[in-house]
Amino acid sequence: MKAGNLKRAFTLLWICLPGLVLLTGCWDRRELNEVSVALAAGIDMVDGGYEVTLQVVDPSQMSRNRSADRSPTLIVSEKDLTVYEAIRKITTKASRKMYAGHLQxxxxxxxxxxxxxxxxxxxxxxxxxxRPSFNIVLSRGYSAKDILSIVTPFEVLPAADLYKSLQVSERAWAPTAAVNVVDLYQMLTKKGLEPVLTGITLIGDVDKGKKSDNVKQQTTYGEYQYKGIGVFRDDKLLGWLNESDSKAYSYVMNKVSSTVGKAKCPGGEGEFAVEVTEAKSSMKPMLVGGKPEMHIKLSVEGNIGEVTCAVDLKKEKDYLALEQAGRDTIHHIVDSGIRNSQQLYGVDIYGFGIAFHRKFPAQWHLWEKDWNSRFKEMHVLVEIDYHLRKLGKIISPLESLSKSE
Structure with a gap:
């Protein structure tokens, strides 16, 4: 080797040596055979303390050749005065330490x-x-342990079924809201915005739903269902929004990407259903006579999905009448939803306070201490821009078509 090349080789070696010494590996490395991966967790209040339940993956059941007689997940729980102690206490009945890095x-x-x-x-x-992406929900009528013990039909891992259902229902069915841990932290720490969490309950035969037989026939014995949005003042639950008011919350908070709603047919009996394909909301805080007032503009587009009233959609007046009926229905849902939140709970779950803080910071500092009282009395003006875009493959209702047509 030439002298110049040898010198460069030694120089490169001296540059690399510190890195080889310092970068010796991950400081918190854990082998998979040393941990149990927790995909879901539940916390119940018992005996003045907490019962923590973890749904963990059984690694022996994750292969293609897994046994059909053994559950792919295990439920472990323990009680103590603090959540952390209860989780560590689980190691007294499990051979592996719990790992929450994949919590959903x-x-x-x-x-x-x-x-x-x-x-x-x-x-x-x-x-x-x-990870900061896991969602948080509230159990209704049943313990968190009961809900985590249900054998779910659509996913091998029940935690994945629960998580995916929440995500899909938020996108396709407006009365649910997927709140992750970062969202909730901001709701708890920001002034002018109160927390909300979606509820989950059980229906059917719960005891049978906890057994593997729950998914061995076409209809399950017991199943979970997301139901309602819980309203908080600070960190305490006040009550629940019904389905309509939960949908209003999702509209105002720009959480609706798609949903289905119905409206009364104009000038007659029957109803028609619309698939909402796009919904965008904007807030405009105003000062009127020295008092806060909020203007909400909602732009909604949808397609007619089902019609059970006698209308001829080839006629412009019938088409416009349906559009107006849909507009009036959305306006009623949003307007009454906000008023019900004001009257029943009197807490700002919509973040109106944040909007006023941004536009009127000086005024906000005078209001922030009693903002919820001002929110309760605030006038909210709702404006709806609503359009029906598509009618489907047929124009008039099926029952109005004769064979000759």
Whole structure:
């Protein structure tokens, strides 16, 4: 080797040596055979403390040749005065340490929500291990442990079924809201915005739904269902929005990408259903006579999906009449939803306070201490820009068509 090349080789070696010494591997490395991967967690209030339930993957059941007689997940739980202690206490009955890096869903029971969720969630806000994308929901009528124990039909891993259903229902059915841990942290710490969480309950025969037989026939014995949006003041649950008011919340908060709604037929009996294909909302805070007033503009587009009234959609007046009926229905849903939230709960779940803070910062500093009282009395003006775009493959209702047509 030439002297110049040898010198360059030694120089490169001296440059690389510090890196070889310092970069020796991951400081918190864990082997897969040393941990249990928790995909979902539930926290219930019991005996003045917490019962933490984890749904963990059984690694032996993740291969293609897995046994049909053994569940792909295991449910483990333990009780203690703090959430962290309860999770660590699980190691007394499990051969592996719990790993939450792939956590998808956290379920809190309604008792915790009514007393305050900050304490129960402190670990999940503080710990570096869970990814910030997992969703949080509230159990209604059943414990979080019961819900995590249900054998679900559509996914091998029940946690994946619960998580995907929440995501899909938010996109395709407006009365649910997928709130992740980052969203909830912001709701709890920002002034002018109160938290909300979607509820989940069980229907059918719950005891049979916890057994593998639940998915061995065409109809399940027991199943879960997302139902309603819970309203909070600070970290305490006040109550639940019904389906219509939950849909209004999703419209105002720009969470509707698609949904289906119905409206009364104009001037006659029957109803028609519309698939909403696009919905965009904007807020315009105003000062009127020194008082806060909010103007909401909602742009909605949809396609006619079903018609059960006697209309001739070849006629422009009938088409426009349906469009107006749809517009009036959306306006009623949003307007009454906001008023019900104001009157029943009196807390700003829509973030109106944040909008006023941005546009009128000086005025906001005078209002922020009693903002919810001002929100309760605030006038909200709702404007709807609504259009029907497509009629489907037939124009008039099927029952109005004669064979000659």
């Amino acid at each position: 869903l956290l379920i809190l029971d309604e008792k915790i929500a009514k007393q305050g969720i900050r304490e129960a969630l402190d670990l999940f806000f503080r710990d570096y291990e869970p």
